[in-house]
Amino acid sequence: MYRCPYCKRLFKTFFGVKIHVGRVHLVMRCLACGVMVPNLKRHIYEQALKRNEAHMVLLALIPHTTKCWRYEKNRKLLEECTEKAMEVCKVNGGGGGLSGARSRGSRP
Numbered sequence: 056m057y058r059c060p061y062c063k064r065l066f067k068t069f070f071g072v073k074i075h076v077g078r079v080h081l082v083m084r085c086l087a088c089g090v091m092v093p094n095l096k097r098h099i100y101e102q103a104l105k106r107n108e109a110h111m112v113l114l115a116l117i118p119h120t121t122k123c124w125r126y127e128k129n130r131k132l133l134e135e136c137t138e139k140a141m142e143v144c145k146v147n148g149g150g151g152g153l154s155g156a157r158s159r160g161s162r163p
């Protein structure tokens with residue numbers, strides 16, 4: 056018997072564990088929309104390209120070591136995403152946070 060080191064589930068073969076890990080543990084949940092995808096970075100990137108705000112923020116926050124950041128147009132996208140993420144993450148002394156972005160346009 057072989058046991059998955061991550062969830063202790065038992066399998067008859069080592070190959071069974073490999074398939075299980077690939078199917079169950081390598082699938083990650085997207086923090087922006089909750090979908091389970093085998094290639095999370097690609098999913099986030101594709102959604103960010105469509106200017107999906109939640110995914111743009113997420114894209115800026117995950118480590119981006121993939122080759123695609125070599126391209127100029129992707130770097131521009133990353134810059135845009137980083138700006139959004141910084142806005143979301145920023146905590147101002149005078150009560151900022153997520154709702155702070157909305158009140159930016161209005162003047163007292």
Ligand SMILES: [Zn+2]
Pocket residue numbers: 059060061062063064075076079080
């Ligand atoms: Zn497992």
Ligand SMILES: [Zn+2]
Pocket residue numbers: 085086087088089090098099102110
């Ligand atoms: Zn998503």
